Amino acid sequence: xxxxxxxxxxxRLGVVDQSPISQGSTAADALQNSIxxxxxxxxxxxxxxxxxxxxxxxALAGSAPEILIGRLAAATNHMRIGSxxxxxxxxxSYKVAEQFRMLHALFPxxxxxxxxxxxxSDQTTAAALAKGPGALSSEHYPAQVMExxxxxxxxxxxxxxxxxVRATPTTQDAPPLWLLASSEGSAGIAAxxxxxxxxxxxxxxxxxxxxxxxxxxxxxxxAAYPEPxxxxxxxxxxxxxxxxxxxxxxxxxxxxxxxxxxxxxxxxPPGTPLEGSDNPLFINHRANKPLLHGTPDYVTxxxxxxxxxxxxxEVLLVTITYDHAARVRxxxxxxxxxxxx
Numbered sequence: 001x002x003x004x005x006x007x008x009x010x011x012r013l014g015v016v017d018q019s020p021i022s023q024g025s026t027a028a029d030a031l032q033n034s035i036x037x038x039x040x041x042x043x044x045x046x047x048x049x050x051x052x053x054x055x056x057x058x059a060l061a062g063s064a065p066e067i068l069i070g071r072l073a074a075a076t077n078h079m080r081i082g083s084x085x086x087x088x089x090x091x092x093s094y095k096v097a098e099q100f101r102m103l104h105a106l107f108p109x110x111x112x113x114x115x116x117x118x119x120x121s122d123q124t125t126a127a128a129l130a131k132g133p134g135a136l137s138s139e140h141y142p143a144q145v146m147e148x149x150x151x152x153x154x155x156x157x158x159x160x161x162x163x164x165v166r167a168t169p170t171t172q173d174a175p176p177l178w179l180l181a182s183s184e185g186s187a188g189i190a191a192x193x194x195x196x197x198x199x200x201x202x203x204x205x206x207x208x209x210x211x212x213x214x215x216x217x218x219x220x221x222x223a224a225y226p227e228p229x230x231x232x233x234x235x236x237x238x239x240x241x242x243x244x245x246x247x248x249x250x251x252x253x254x255x256x257x258x259x260x261x262x263x264x265x266x267x268x269p270p271g272t273p274l275e276g277s278d279n280p281l282f283i284n285h286r287a288n289k290p291l292l293h294g295t296p297d298y299v300t301x302x303x304x305x306x307x308x309x310x311x312x313x314e315v316l317l318v319t320i321t322y323d324h325a326a327r328v329r330x331x332x333x334x335x336x337x338x339x340x341x
């Protein structure tokens with residue numbers, strides 16, 4: 001830490017669920033597992049449950065977060081449910097505003113709208129998603145975010161072409177916007193627009209602390225957010241023993257390796273014992289695409305240190321395992337370690 005903010009402690013934990021598909025199971029199984037995990041995590045005291053957007057994937061079932069959010073919110077009672085995130089460059093800002101206004105009307109005070117500008121797919125699939133004369137490139141993303149924000153707040157640009165258009169259903173307020181970032185560019189957009197930032201540590205290709213520090217330095221206060229807010233999303237696998245954690249983590253190693261070989265990851269394979277020193281994909285430290293795993297004491301200590309380095313009081317955990325019961329157990333152990341209830 002550089003001393004510009006006081007030491008912070010993790011106050012809240014949440015979940016980013018990519019709805020992973022395991023070998024021998026189906027996408028429908030993965031989505032049912034997401035419903036079960038959301039219900040379990042609400043009982044354990046997790047504050048948020050966000051679902052990701054991925055397309056044309058044999059490994060991840062979550063292609064339509066706006067639909068899955070409604071199902072998860074209906075299956076839970078009070079936990080915040082949101083997107084982590086909607087890949088806005090594929091879509092009309094107006095349509096996304098109406099989808100999330102609808103969710104907010106159905107589940108008031110419980111819906112979050114996390115946005116990203118990554119394709120969430122390969123380039124051919126991205127082209128299929130964007131097919132049509134109105135498709136926009138990623139350079140238009142900041143303008144799309146501002147337009148979406150205006151539709152959500154019912155404050156369209158009075159001199160713009162959509163000044164008389166209103167996003168419905170009409171509600172007293174709207175879901176909060178969060179901007180997801182794994183690069184300097186997206187973090188800079190969040191700072192410029194005065195919006196809260198979720199640093200995607202689990203996919204970031206470079207160290208994030210300097211980028212998050214720059215976000216705070218460059219933050220332009222907005223009406224909704226007078227101060228910068230940072231939330232951290234990172235990978236963690238927790239088990240009752242180091243051996244169990246390493247075994248579960250080996251499944252993620254093999255899954256990542258399948259993506260490197262073929263471009264599109266296969267469904268998550270079973271775990272296998274691996275020697276970390278002999279495998280360059282085996283990463284168990286705070287580095288690029290980390291794979292933090294271990295017992296509750298170790299994982300808790302590492303998460304506290306990581307959150308402190310980013311000045312983040314809330315952490316979203318991404319946990320992929322071959323066995324659904326192992327994933328649930330990981331969240332159980334961390335809920336106990338952080339005294340969430």
